[in-house]
Amino acid sequence: MPDATSSRSYLQVWDDTVTLRDLLLSLIITTTLCLGGYILAPERPPLPLMFGLGGALLGFVISTIAFRPKRRVDEEPSSGVSEEPSSGINTTSPGDTVEEV
Template identity: 80%
Template sequence: MPDSTPSRSYLQVWDDTVTLRDLLLSLVITTTLCLGGYILAPERPPLPLMLGLGGALLGFMISAVAFRPKRRVDEEPSSGVNTKSPVDTDQEA
């Protein structure tokens, strides 16, 4: 995959392409908001869980907006569609 920025190195994480810098920054943002919500919540039973999950969701949304995808999709024209099912091809042999 050629890229216009040759100085960046990319990582594959869960079948997606990311830069190490963006990955680490998004982890720091999400972890900070998640733990901040959990620690700062009053000690009544459901509040730490709910504020921790809310912090994780807010961190995810911030990271999704702040860091754009690095993928590039190249489409190749197909040479034809195979209309036979795998069962049909096994029976012909």
């Protein structure tokens, strides 16, 4: 039975593979918490900045817990002497379609 994630299309952002849905949801979560912290903070000078940064950090933590990585790392054993130094690690995405952003 095919995996549910194999039919999704993937985007490559900063050399990492993501789905558009997860990217948009994490941006919405982080932006909402960051702006909410900034707007709800008392108006004394450093507090809006600190609350906004705290909201951004909280949004980052929530996004890392909610959305699992989509990449797969396959290690290939090196065979003998090669002309180019190689780490022997091949990183590929689970999807067939990759679009550059």
